Amino acid sequence: MKSLLDDAACRAAEYLASLPERRVAPAPEAVQRLAALDVPLQDEPRDPQRVLAELDELVTPATMAMAGPRFFGFVIGGSLPAALAANWLAGAWDQNAGLYSVTPGVAHLEQVVLRWLNDLFGLPAGTTGAFVTGATMANFTALAAARHRVLQRAGWNVEADGLFDAPPVTVVVGEEVHITVLKALGMLGLGRNRVLRVPVDAQGRMRAAELPRIAGPTIVCVQAGNVNSGAFDPIAQVCERAREAGAWVHVDGAFGLWAKTSPRYAQLVRGVERADSWSTDAHKWLNVPYDCGIALVRDPHALAAAMAIQAAYIPSADADRNPFDYTPEFSRRARGVEVWAALRSLGRGGVAAMIERNCAAAQRFAERLRAAGCEILNDVTLNQVLVSFGEPDETNRVIAAIQADGTCWTGGTVWQGRTAMRISVCSWATTEADVDASVAAMLRVRDEVL
Numbered sequence: 085m086k087s088l089l090d091d092a093a094c095r096a097a098e099y100l101a102s103l104p105e106r107r108v109a110p111a112p113e114a115v116q117r118l119a120a121l122d123v124p125l126q127d128e129p130r131d132p133q134r135v136l137a138e139l140d141e142l143v144t145p146a147t148m149a150m151a152g153p154r155f156f157g158f159v160i161g162g163s164l165p166a167a168l169a170a171n172w173l174a175g176a177w178d179q180n181a182g183l184y185s186v187t188p189g190v191a192h193l194e195q196v197v198l199r200w201l202n203d204l205f206g207l208p209a210g211t212t213g214a215f216v217t218g219a220t221m222a223n224f225t226a227l228a229a230a231r232h233r234v235l236q237r238a239g240w241n242v243e244a245d246g247l248f249d250a251p252p253v254t255v256v257v258g259e260e261v262h263i264t265v266l267k268a269l270g271m272l273g274l275g276r277n278r279v280l281r282v283p284v285d286a287q288g289r290m291r292a293a294e295l296p297r298i299a300g301p302t303i304v305c306v307q308a309g310n311v312n313s314g315a316f317d318p319i320a321q322v323c324e325r326a327r328e329a330g331a332w333v334h335v336d337g338a339f340g341l342w343a344k345t346s347p348r349y350a351q352l353v354r355g356v357e358r359a360d361s362w363s364t365d366a367h368k369w370l371n372v373p374y375d376c377g378i379a380l381v382r383d384p385h386a387l388a389a390a391m392a393i394q395a396a397y398i399p400s401a402d403a404d405r406n407p408f409d410y411t412p413e414f415s416r417r418a419r420g421v422e423v424w425a426a427l428r429s430l431g432r433g434g435v436a437a438m439i440e441r442n443c444a445a446a447q448r449f450a451e452r453l454r455a456a457g458c459e460i461l462n463d464v465t466l467n468q469v470l471v472s473f474g475e476p477d478e479t480n481r482v483i484a485a486i487q488a489d490g491t492c493w494t495g496g497t498v499w500q501g502r503t504a505m506r507i508s509v510c511s512w513a514t515t516e517a518d519v520d521a522s523v524a525a526m527l528r529v530r531d532e533v534l
């Protein structure tokens with residue numbers, strides 16, 4: 085076992101050391117070589133060291149350098165050293181993190197992390213939470229608590245009786261709601277399409293003045309951090325209107341909630357503590373390895389009512405909090421471990437510094453690209469930059485060329501009718517030199533393809 089794990093550690097360290105220099109997207113030949121994996125499963129066992137070598141030789145070259153400093157696609161983030169190392173140790177522990185009495189170490193750690201997160205995000209005392217796979221499931225989990233509470237207030241027990249014959253629930257979202265909130269609503273039987281959509285402004289922010297009149301069981305979903313522009317809905321205003329009318333307010337803060345940790349950017353999420361639930365990711369801006377999202381809910385009873393189940397063979401809850409009373413999963417890995425390690429290694433100041441460094445890098449991208457004649461389509465208030473290189477086809481050609489070039493990786497989008505390159509800076513490892521090298525590559529390929 086020891087020599088196998090040493091071998092894995094050596095290979096992983098070599099991989100990480102290669103990231104700043106290697107091309108970001110895998111070479112086409114490396115992707116073609118994956119065909120060598122397409123073999124029938126053999127009858128005999130294989131030496132684990134050979135298995136590891138085969139994995140490394142065939143799959144490592146076909147990975148995207150998402151853990152490196154110049155991957156700017158989607159909203160991804162790398163892995164902080166402490167978080168990655170903790171992930172390995174937790175893999176060796178192999179804890180099923182559902183019950184405190186059975187896995188006290190990791191269950192305790194998760195309680196500590198939830199307290200730290202409440203503190204970092206300035207959420208109300210008593211807010212509880214759940215560690216899930218990502219913001220999609222965090223939205224699902226928090227919205228399940230919302231569904232429970234708004235229907236319970238209308239005299240309906242949705243967990244027991246389902247949605248057949250239940251009072252209708254009104255769900256309000258911004259026109260720019262993230263697709264995963266709609267997916268979560270669909271999974272909860274609340275429907276992807278029967279939402280009321282509030283118009284947005286040029287940055288994608290909900291126009292609070294255009295919120296519909298709220299009556300009856302209602303859930304309002306706001307967004308902290310638009311996946312394209314990085315903009316924030318006016319959370320304080322929406323909370324005031326919605327909560328006065330008895331609605332539940334949910335904040336999708338997959339990456340934007342982390343703005344709260346920085347004194348410089350916290351005003352973007354002003355009023356966030358007035359909401360009822362929040363979802364965020366640790367695998368994005370906190371830079372823990374995939375996968376880790378977190379649902380936070382002000383009312384622990386609402387979340388437990390939606391999630392807790394019992395059986396004779398399960399030790400009943402005592403003074404200690406059983407994590408699985410709050411998660412959709414019965415069995416799961418102890419995701420809080422990496423979050424604890426990331427927060428413990430960075431401290432409050434380190435989290436804020438990482439957020440601010442990434443936002444400054446986004447500004448640097450925007451300034452340099454604008455100076456070179458590119459059009460920046462959004463107000464760069466956070467870590468997201470939308471760039472037009474001209475006509476849609478021209479922008480698409482530059483995006484394809486930068487992906488093939490390998491210096492960095494950015495994706496594309498259509499922002500309010502305009503085709504754009506989408507740059508998202510959220511890796512702890514990105515430096516100013518990485519931004520400058522990436523801008524230089526973008527301008528070089530632009531001149532080649534246009």
Ligand SMILES: Cc1ncc(COP(=O)(O)O)c(C=O)c1O
Binds near residue numbers: 309377
């Ligand atoms: C605003 C927002 N919400 C939700 C999600 C979904 O997150 P995940 O992919 O972790 O489920 C994303 C992903 O980018 C996002 O930007």
